[in-house]
Amino acid sequence: MTDASLVVTDLRVEFSGFVAVGGVSFDAHPGEVRFLIGPNGAGKTTCIDAITGLTKGTGSARLGEKELLGRQVHKIVRLGVGRTFQTASVFDELTVLQNLDIAAGRHRPAISLLRARRGVDPAIERALEETGLAGELTTPAGILSHGQKQWLEIAMLLVQDAKVLLLDEPVAGMSQDERTATGELLQRIAAKRIVLVVEHDMDFMRRYATRVTVLHQGRVLSQGTVAEVQADPRVQEVYLGTADAMTEG
Amino acid sequence: MTKKPWISLGGIGVFAVLLLAVAPLVLSDHWLNNLGKYCCWAIAAVGIGLAWGRGGMLVMGQGVFFALGAYSMAMHLTLESAGDRVPGFMVLYDPLAPLPAFWEPFRGAGFTLLAIVLLPVVVAGILGYALFKRRVKGAYFAILTQALAVALATLISSTIRETGGDTGLSDFKYFFGFVLNDPANKIMVFLIAAGLLVVCLLVVWQLYRSRFGELLVATRDAEERVRFLGYDPANVKLVAFVVSALMASIGGAMFVPIVGIITPAEIGAAASILMIAGVAFGGRASLFGPALGAMAVGWGQSSLGSTWPDGWTYILGLLFIVVILFLPNGLSSLPARFAAARRRPEQKAAPSAATPELEEVRS
Amino acid sequence: MLELTDIEAGYGRTRVLHGVTVPSGKVVAVLGHNGAGKSTLLRLAIGLIKPSKGRVLFDGEDITSLAPNRRVARGMAYVPQGQQSFGQLTTLENLQLVADGRREGRALVDAQLDRFPALAQFATRKAGLLSGGQRQQLAIARALITEPKLLILDEPTEGIQPTIVAEIEQTIMQLAAGGMHVLLVEQHIGFALQAAERYVVLASGHVTQTGEGGKAATSTVRAAMAI
Amino acid sequence: MHVDALIAPLLNGSAQGALLLLAALGLSLTFGQMGVINMAHGEFLMLGAFAAYLVQQVITASDLSIPVALPVAFVVAGLFGLLLEVTIIQWMYRRPLDTLLVTVGVSLILQQAALQIFPSQGVPVEKPGWLDGQLTVLGYDWPLRQLFTILLATVCVAALSAWLKHTSFGRRIRATVHNRDLAETSGISTRTVDRLTFFTGSGLAGVAGVAASLIGGTNSQMGAQYIIPAFLVVAAGGIGQLKGTIIAAWAVGVALSYFAYWTTGSLAQVLAFILVIVFLQLRPQGLFTVRTRSLA
Amino acid sequence: GARAGDEAAGSATSAAPSCVDTSGPTVKLGFLNSLTGGMAISEKTVSNVLHMAADEINAGGGILGKKIAYVQEDGATDWPTFAEKTEKLLTQDCVAAIFGGWTSSSRKAVKPVVEKHNGLFFYPVQYEGLESSPNIYYTGATTNQQIIPAMDFLASRGVKKLFLAGSDYVFPRTANAIIKLYAAKLGIEIVGEEYVPLDKDDWTSQVAKIVAAKPDFIFNTINGSSNVGFVKAYYDAGLTAATTPIISVSIAEEEAPAMGHEVTGHYASWNYFQSLKTETNPKFIESWKAYPNSSGVTSDPMEAAYISLYLYKALVEAAGSFDVDAVNAAAKKNTITFDAPEGKVTLDGDNHHISKPGHIGQINANNQFDIAWASDKFIEPDPYLEGYDWFPADIRKQLTDAAG
Ligand SMILES: Nc1ncnc2c1ncn2[C@@H]1O[C@H](COP(=O)(O)OP(=O)(O)OP(=O)(O)O)[C@@H](O)[C@H]1O
Ligand SMILES: Nc1ncnc2c1ncn2[C@@H]1O[C@H](COP(=O)(O)OP(=O)(O)OP(=O)(O)O)[C@@H](O)[C@H]1O
Ligand SMILES: [Mg+2]
């Protein structure tokens, strides 16, 4: 099971005539940190939306044998596809622990919902360690900082035991150290899972991407390793600019 | 909430003793009967607390479910009193027509009890399924349920022969074979209502401390997000909605033998809103708040409404305004507020209870 | 231009800022880790939250208790964190909204549409349907329309494609060069220090370092952030 | 079937729909645009009706008094709305569902106050003489008063939509509702927007009250019968969608009228409610919807 | 407790002994009216006139020398509240009798409670008849004192086609059932029947049907503010008192002003009108006008309420006691009378109703009624219509059976 890949073929999404995603194909495999990049409005988030059932798309997105398109959101999640959002969304009123506990819940039988929680699930403890949130166990998620919320979201995906993690700009707003921590975290968790990251931070991409797909105007512009993609003049033109003009400390 | 569940359990115990043992000893028949009536509202209020306080569904039409229980019970008691004859009010309109077909099964005590439980479950199940699956929520949900209550009240008012119309059903002599006029039986009926209230409190106590309780709050605060954790929020809400409907129905059913009359006015917009007033007053999301709030509003109506009828209306109006404005979590949040005020300000306080935003409606 | 003195502020009973002082300067950068209180400081600067202690001076005038919209009228503009725009309004309406009532309002809108071609392309689309980066550009354009004296930017390049990041950074430099004052929160320390005349490092709501922009080394700033 | 049986309900229903629209118009501002669920809207309508009565005490010629009463009712109800906004609603924009409960309290108080201030049986509002008579449409003598209701509704709708469309105000309202903080920091005085919107929305209720006073009784209970239908109409039309509100009001009015023709008055009410509820089940966002990508 | 079938065996189920205490200088009476909610529109006046009657009686020395101390309760337009308050008045306040109620629903809510506690309830409003209770006295008209005179009046006017318009609740429905029976006998055709919920004012759809049906007369059993909407829609449609007059049984001097000039020329059937020329009426009107918070006009229901308190006084004084059984025994002698503003009324001790004159009034421009027709003598109350052969005996039997 763990070696099931995510295969997207000819994915199309239209919004009343406007083609946001026009036939995108790519695949992602366990063990790699796959990056999806491209100019603003290229259709990256829309791709994720379509894969997770938030918007309707045509074509195909398969996880192993299972077709994802056309299923309801929560059914797709139950197949092991988890995602984060461009703006973090956690349950503000619940504590970190409660947030994670709910995320872990889909593996429990329905009837256990009626019992109270006793102790902390080992999976949750592991996720807390991984994301460095152990100290915030009883903090209401609403008062976590922006970055902590993003980690919490990743932790929720971990306890959810998602096979596919679709992360939409997970390090946006994070400081450099935090980015590094997050990147290392992603590399660790990617060992057994499919990780697909949408990011604009090229430095971050360079350090952690194994393979990259570049979207432009709803189509795949380029695909390959970091080096290949960076070398592609079309990518430089529409997205990167004069490649290493990035001033990053 | 879930931190000290055993203290809450102790609270329920004390409450039960007060209600079941102390009240019958110290209260006059009249006030015991009134207390019984408040218990019925409190049972419905506990359900509202679950659906609204925890689940974010502002159910403004609990009158509908209250009516299902109440009319089921009232039809049974009417038939019990009428014996073989057709109930008197029906004779007036069409002396020769038989009993309407849907009345017939209510002759049976077993069927009636089953109906009190199953009718709200089925109706709320279907209604909730239809609404939640279509993601009807927030203000839409509130207004829709309110409209349903109004529609049902109008329907009952206009079907005089079938339901007694605006006058309602009254003049019950027996309660499952017991003579209602007998004071001893009145106490028994009270004890049943009070006992059911305690049971309902225990049920929500367990629900609140369970994982389901947390999931419900999560659904209230970020329904779409719950979807992305692999749950169908419609189901989560449905469970809370059905349980709350069941409680309203039970409250309605006990209302009938205690008060001796049920009319459409008890289920329409105003009555449904009054139930909510109690819940808001007591504290929508707390365990005891809804029940105590409903009882307090009932008591206010009985006593202040007597001594100062014009004033009571103003008081009730002001109650709504002041409580919602200054104490959105009701009176039961007062102790916590005082405690928090005394604590050191550096401590992190949870953001104030977020009520579902209208924004949700639009997503 | 803008001076914050000894600010204490927070949310409800939660204290977030402890005695924070931010000096006046042409371009002032505020640096810090997640949750350090940077956004809180900017929200306070524009007036969305009120300090429990301390003063806010703008152009030498005490504006501590002035409502945000009055601050905007006096020449402040604010781009919040998180690509916020009025989702129900079209892109164009988002801009007109701010231009309304200003002389040359139409020209101001057109100027911004020229600056951000993506916005011109989607002028009639509801802003809520734009991509994250497009929304961020819209937010910056909206702020610039008011031709502010002081521009407050909360992580303006977050979620923006590199080519445009470069443009935005250039734009900020240009604006600053043109006389606009800027209060900037930015995670790209390199750029922030390059652009800033002065910088302030926040850690857990305390100021741990202040200094002059160009001269500071990123390593010392990093160290201050980690305190 | 006689042609009357088809035409009469259509025309009567259109007038009923127009009254409903007038009642709902203010709500489409305060509820649809601002998100405030004002359950006292019906009582603002009542205030408008009483204002019409008071105007008639001064200007006794009803031919003249009603035209004067319209703006007066607008201002009176509007001022009450403003008062409500300043004292209560302004603290509650972030808790829209709670506004519902608060305003229930306000409506209880206003009703009781009206009961105590005015004769309990209500007061007469005389129809202007120029509204006596009927217009014959395809053999049906259509009361002129119904035509007047429709005209009044049309004028109000036109004025409102012009105001929202052709002034920047509409944009500002929508911006304020969508994101208060962002609007404020974009230089919009959200307080002014709130107050003006609430004033206008409540004022429209007052105008509706004048129309209602020409159709039914002017008493403390009159507002209660409009509030739920008006909310249903706004919801069915799609939040914040003026054209949706118009269509929904007209459809409900006509449906009510046909149902009343075929069945009984009570059943018509029930059926109309059920119709809207079923409709909202099918189209939970109403006739016209605005989609955004936000998860909230 | 007692089970079904036990009740005959013992008195365990009957009411606890009355707690009424009249040993002091006062007697406690309860007034039960809706002072809030929808019916407050009508019932406030009744409450007020009860206070006036009590003041008058106290000024005249009270009942059996005891001053009336009244307890005013609010029924809040909510029938269970009427039941609750009745029980409170009887068991907590220990009042000797209760006065009030307006809608039939409120009366029906009170009935089982007064019967259970063997209390007394005086009900002051015209109603649909077909009821009697040992614990209730009815001082308003029953059907044969209001509906039937109205029908006789219509017959005398040669009406052939009648339309029935009513509010959708028990009184109009029952009244119309009786009207239809009697109309058949009189040879009047019922050309239509329409009901609108009590709380709805808009009658336009229904009036369109009336216009199409072209009746000679409209029989109006609409209650409350809905009447205003009806009259306005009627007038809008071009109907006039000259062509299609209305006869109402709920529009009195109190209600007419709220309808404006549009109601002028129409008829109402009542027993009492302010314009009646009787010996006692002028004083009644004057006292009322002078009474604080008075509405300035007198009307049938308030007059009936006024009667009810005096009737009680007469009953108690005839019985020489406040005891309910003694009062009922005194009534049985059929000698209790009162010089009411509508004339000298006599209590029927068997059915607890009073004799009344029948009057039809026509509304004039001052919202007063010009008497258009009067019964030749006082009409004896006949709640079960036993004296009317067109009323089916089997219905009567079923009704009395059902009432137990
Ligand atoms: N519901 C919708 N209706 C109409 N257009 C839409 C909708 N959703 C997205 N779009 C458009 O589709 C395009 C792709 O948007 P998407 O959010 O996928 O971009 P993105 O690649 O994630 O960009 P960014 O990096 O800026 O987040 C944009 O032009 C956007 O305006
Ligand atoms: N509305 C709020 N209510 C309560 N606490 C809040 C609120 N907003 C922020 N906080 C808290 O204030 C602290 C500072 O948050 P702030 O958003 O200012 O941080 P930041 O430096 O901007 O972080 P980031 O880089 O993640 O944007 C955090 O601990 C956060 O949890
Ligand atoms: Mg995106």
Ligand SMILES: [Mg+2]
């Ligand atoms: Mg921030």
